[in-house]
Amino acid sequence: MKIPMRTASALGALSVVAIAAGLAGCSSSGSENPEDITLTWWATQQSASIETSQAVWEAVAGRFTDETGIDVEVEVIPWADLYNKILGAVSSGSGPDLLNIGTTWTSSLQDTGAFAPASGENLDAMGGSDRFVQSAWEAAHVPDTEQTAVPLMSAVYSLYYNTALFEAAGITEPPATWDEFVEVGKQLTVDTDGDGQIDQWGLTMPAAATTQNSHMAFILGQQEGGSFVDEDGNATLSSPAQVEGVTRYVDFMTTDKIWSPSNAETNLIADAVDQLIDGTGAMIFHTNPLAQFASRDFTDWAIAPVPVDEGAEEVRSLVGGTNALVFEDSPHKEAAFQLLGFITSPEEQAFIANEFSVLPVVTEAYDLEPYAGNGDDTIAVRQETLADASAPFPLVPNIGEIEPAVGNAVREMFQAFATGGDPDIEGRLQAADAQLN
């Protein structure tokens, strides 16, 4: 039976359209039935155990589904794999709808153009931005661009110290300035068993960890009024202010000698926390060691703000934590921003922050159960640092190059010193600048 030409071409046209529509993914999400949508969400591992993180994120997602009928598939990605997976998703256009990232990745990821702007309709779907802690919200905004990243959780550095050691040395107050810090550090650096070897140190930090080195270089440089980059985006790691900031940090090991040279090979912050716990070190700069303290039943600790000198810039921390991005190629952008709005609602923020011991990014959450009154004494100090004394890590597209450049330069300074060489602070920072510019 011959099919008439017109019918054939109509059928042909229809099938081409159908195939094209199928290949292109779905139509825009505006007219979709919520029950038919399943969002994919790549969440980060915030706890020592994947299962714990999975349970928490799934609880949040479950409540979202109850409220809106939109299904959410949560996948917790270990940090070690996150980079690879994001790479695959961005380059292929085939990825999740919602993605968690570390705050310091914001500008390089935004530069790929793969993520949807958190403005206009999307922002409306999310419920606006007024409820956010302003420093957290602004830290997610790359200057002169449309904001894509939305803060999910905040983390800031504080000084944690071993109260048993403090007591034993008769120190009653944590240090508030750097002079006090070095003073206290020296008092705490002792040879406890009389064998001629110092076995207790004032400070413990992973001197081989690129991340922590770059963070401390940032904080201390900011306090001196310095910065990693200037307005034109050129690296200024060897500016006098930055050099001073880094010198202060390196001096803890080289001149003040309150920090064990053995730590020049330590590259995990968790190892430094272990040293605090077993009394090898008395003070540490960390964002959130509470889980590790708990898992080792360690209770002789207290928190204080990161020291700042009189007259210096009051920057006690960078704005760290986790941001979220929605993929531009997602067929369910509106639903994804709805989910984002849900996760950043005060109730869910209180829940998440309580589970992971992080700081909520939404001001109302601080007063809500179960977060408020959960007995966590560190919240007050950290909240204040986040609100009043933190600065955003440089939001430039090449931050992915700058962070390892400064982190490694500082690492090499410690390694040189520990193996008998010259830290050459200014020289190494200048070399880092040269490679970046």
Place this chain on the structure above:
Amino acid sequence: MTSLVESPEAPPETPDAPPPTRAHRWGKSLLALRDARLAVWLIVPAAFLELIIHIIPMLLGVWIAFTDLDQSNIRNWLQAPFIGLENFFRGLDPSNAIGSEFFATVGRTAIYVLVVLALSWALGMAGAVYLNSKFRGRGLLRTFFLVPYAIPSYVGTIAWAFMFNQRDGVINQILVDTLGLLPERPFWLIGDLSFISLIIVSVWSLWPFAFLMLLAALQNVPEDVYEAAALDGAGNWKQFTRITLPMVNQANAVLVLILGLWLFNQFSIPFVLFGPASPDQAMLVSPLIYQNSFLQWDFGLGGAMSFLLLIALLIVSVFYIRLVLPKGKEDD
């Protein structure tokens, strides 16, 4: 009776064969044709898989080397602009992170490969020879020796990192406290000794692999050849050098080649042992490229440097194959 003077592979004397008749030649070329067709069928599955999963991605990787693929255009990677040799010039430029260290690092990596290869081969061969001989418990010992290769290299390397820890590690405990060989605890994971630590950990992880392959290769040497040699008065060492080594030459040569290539691209052991950034004294070429290109989304640069290495390794391999691997019975 074979004597140790001639190679044991020398074929026995054959009586003079009659000159090939026309039928013979016909039959031979028919066989050859059938063989060739069979060869195609035998190769096709491997060739197909290799093409899709290995070769095409590799060609894409090579193509990336000539583009300026980075975070700003990764989304439309197919349209990344072609920039010719620019990545190569940039990579080899002595004023940047890779270029300043490139040739030194390649040299260091070559030394690393040679030392680890030699040690792993020696240990593997020793293990294979001794565990080929009969004694009680050899099955258990063979399995035990496999453990460093069977255990995920991530964990084995971490165990070594514990051991090499300057302050708390057991190696310094033994060297300084127990044996008193050294006055102070040296650093093994940074500084000059870090290269040695890298070698030790690599040999530990790799030698069982050589052991496994060499043990299998040893099986091709028939018992009676050894017996004949022994009757001729050859001791075990002579048997090893005159019989064992030549007879495992083929398998051996392949093992050395491929292990060499793998070691040259070694990435995971330094990454776990030293952390994301290796100390200068132990920097190998793969981590160098990774840290200064891929990690920063600079794929064009990473691709270019890897392509350079590919060419270099290809040249070395071709020389090696010509020299060491005989043509065998091929007719090409």
Place this chain on the structure above:
Amino acid sequence: MIESRAFKVSRVIVLTLLTLFVLFPLYVVVSTSIKPLSDIGGQFTWIPSTITLQPYIDMWNTVPLLRYFINSLIVTSVATVFSVLISIFASYALARLSFRAKRPFSLIILSTQMFPGILFLLPLFLIFTQIQRLIGLQLNGSYLGLIITYMTFTLPFAIWMLTGYLRSIPASLEEASMIDGTGRMGALFRVVLPVARPGIIAVTVYSFITGWSEVLFASILTNNATRTLPIGLQAHSNEADVLWNQLMAASIFVSLPILLGFLFVQRYLVAGLSAGAVK
């Protein structure tokens, strides 16, 4: 082989030294796995102050170890079986038959070993995504994608190794069999494979271990449901905390199947028939 006194003495010495060398870090792994976390930070202690088996219990809950185990088992076993089969065929052709593409083929697959894995990663992922779009076959995040990848990755070494191995087996064996009328393939299965068993076993162990411990491609080609063991191991180490004892316990568990399997199979590794079969 008739063993001299010197041989036997040197055997004891060498094997003892090798055993100690292998044992040293393994002892660290095992002893760390039975220590409480508080014990692990400071100076290394040979004997744990408290011995606890809790890590072996907790490790099942830190990461979904059982699920990862099953995933690894499925992916690795299937990939190994096919990889070995395909490489046997290809190696036989390379070792015995002559055809024009032989040299280029061997050299090309060798060249795949000269390229760092990370450069394959993106293109492979992209190819899989395209295949998914074109014919709907899901390769990312499915067993199939990982199986095909592992299968292919182990081919070059397996083919090169088996080719070299088969070349050292005298062709007279097959010729005798073919004169008996079995044809090439019959000769391959009946005569060559049994003699080549040690080589095949060695290559099988290699393929299995490679798939079992592969991390880079597993990180990108798996999702929650298909994630494999090596990823699970790595997930123990993060900024929140590092559960060293559980990590060590999990790694022992991860290595056990390989070791048990090898214990069973290693006697065939050396059961090689002597070439007396030719006589």
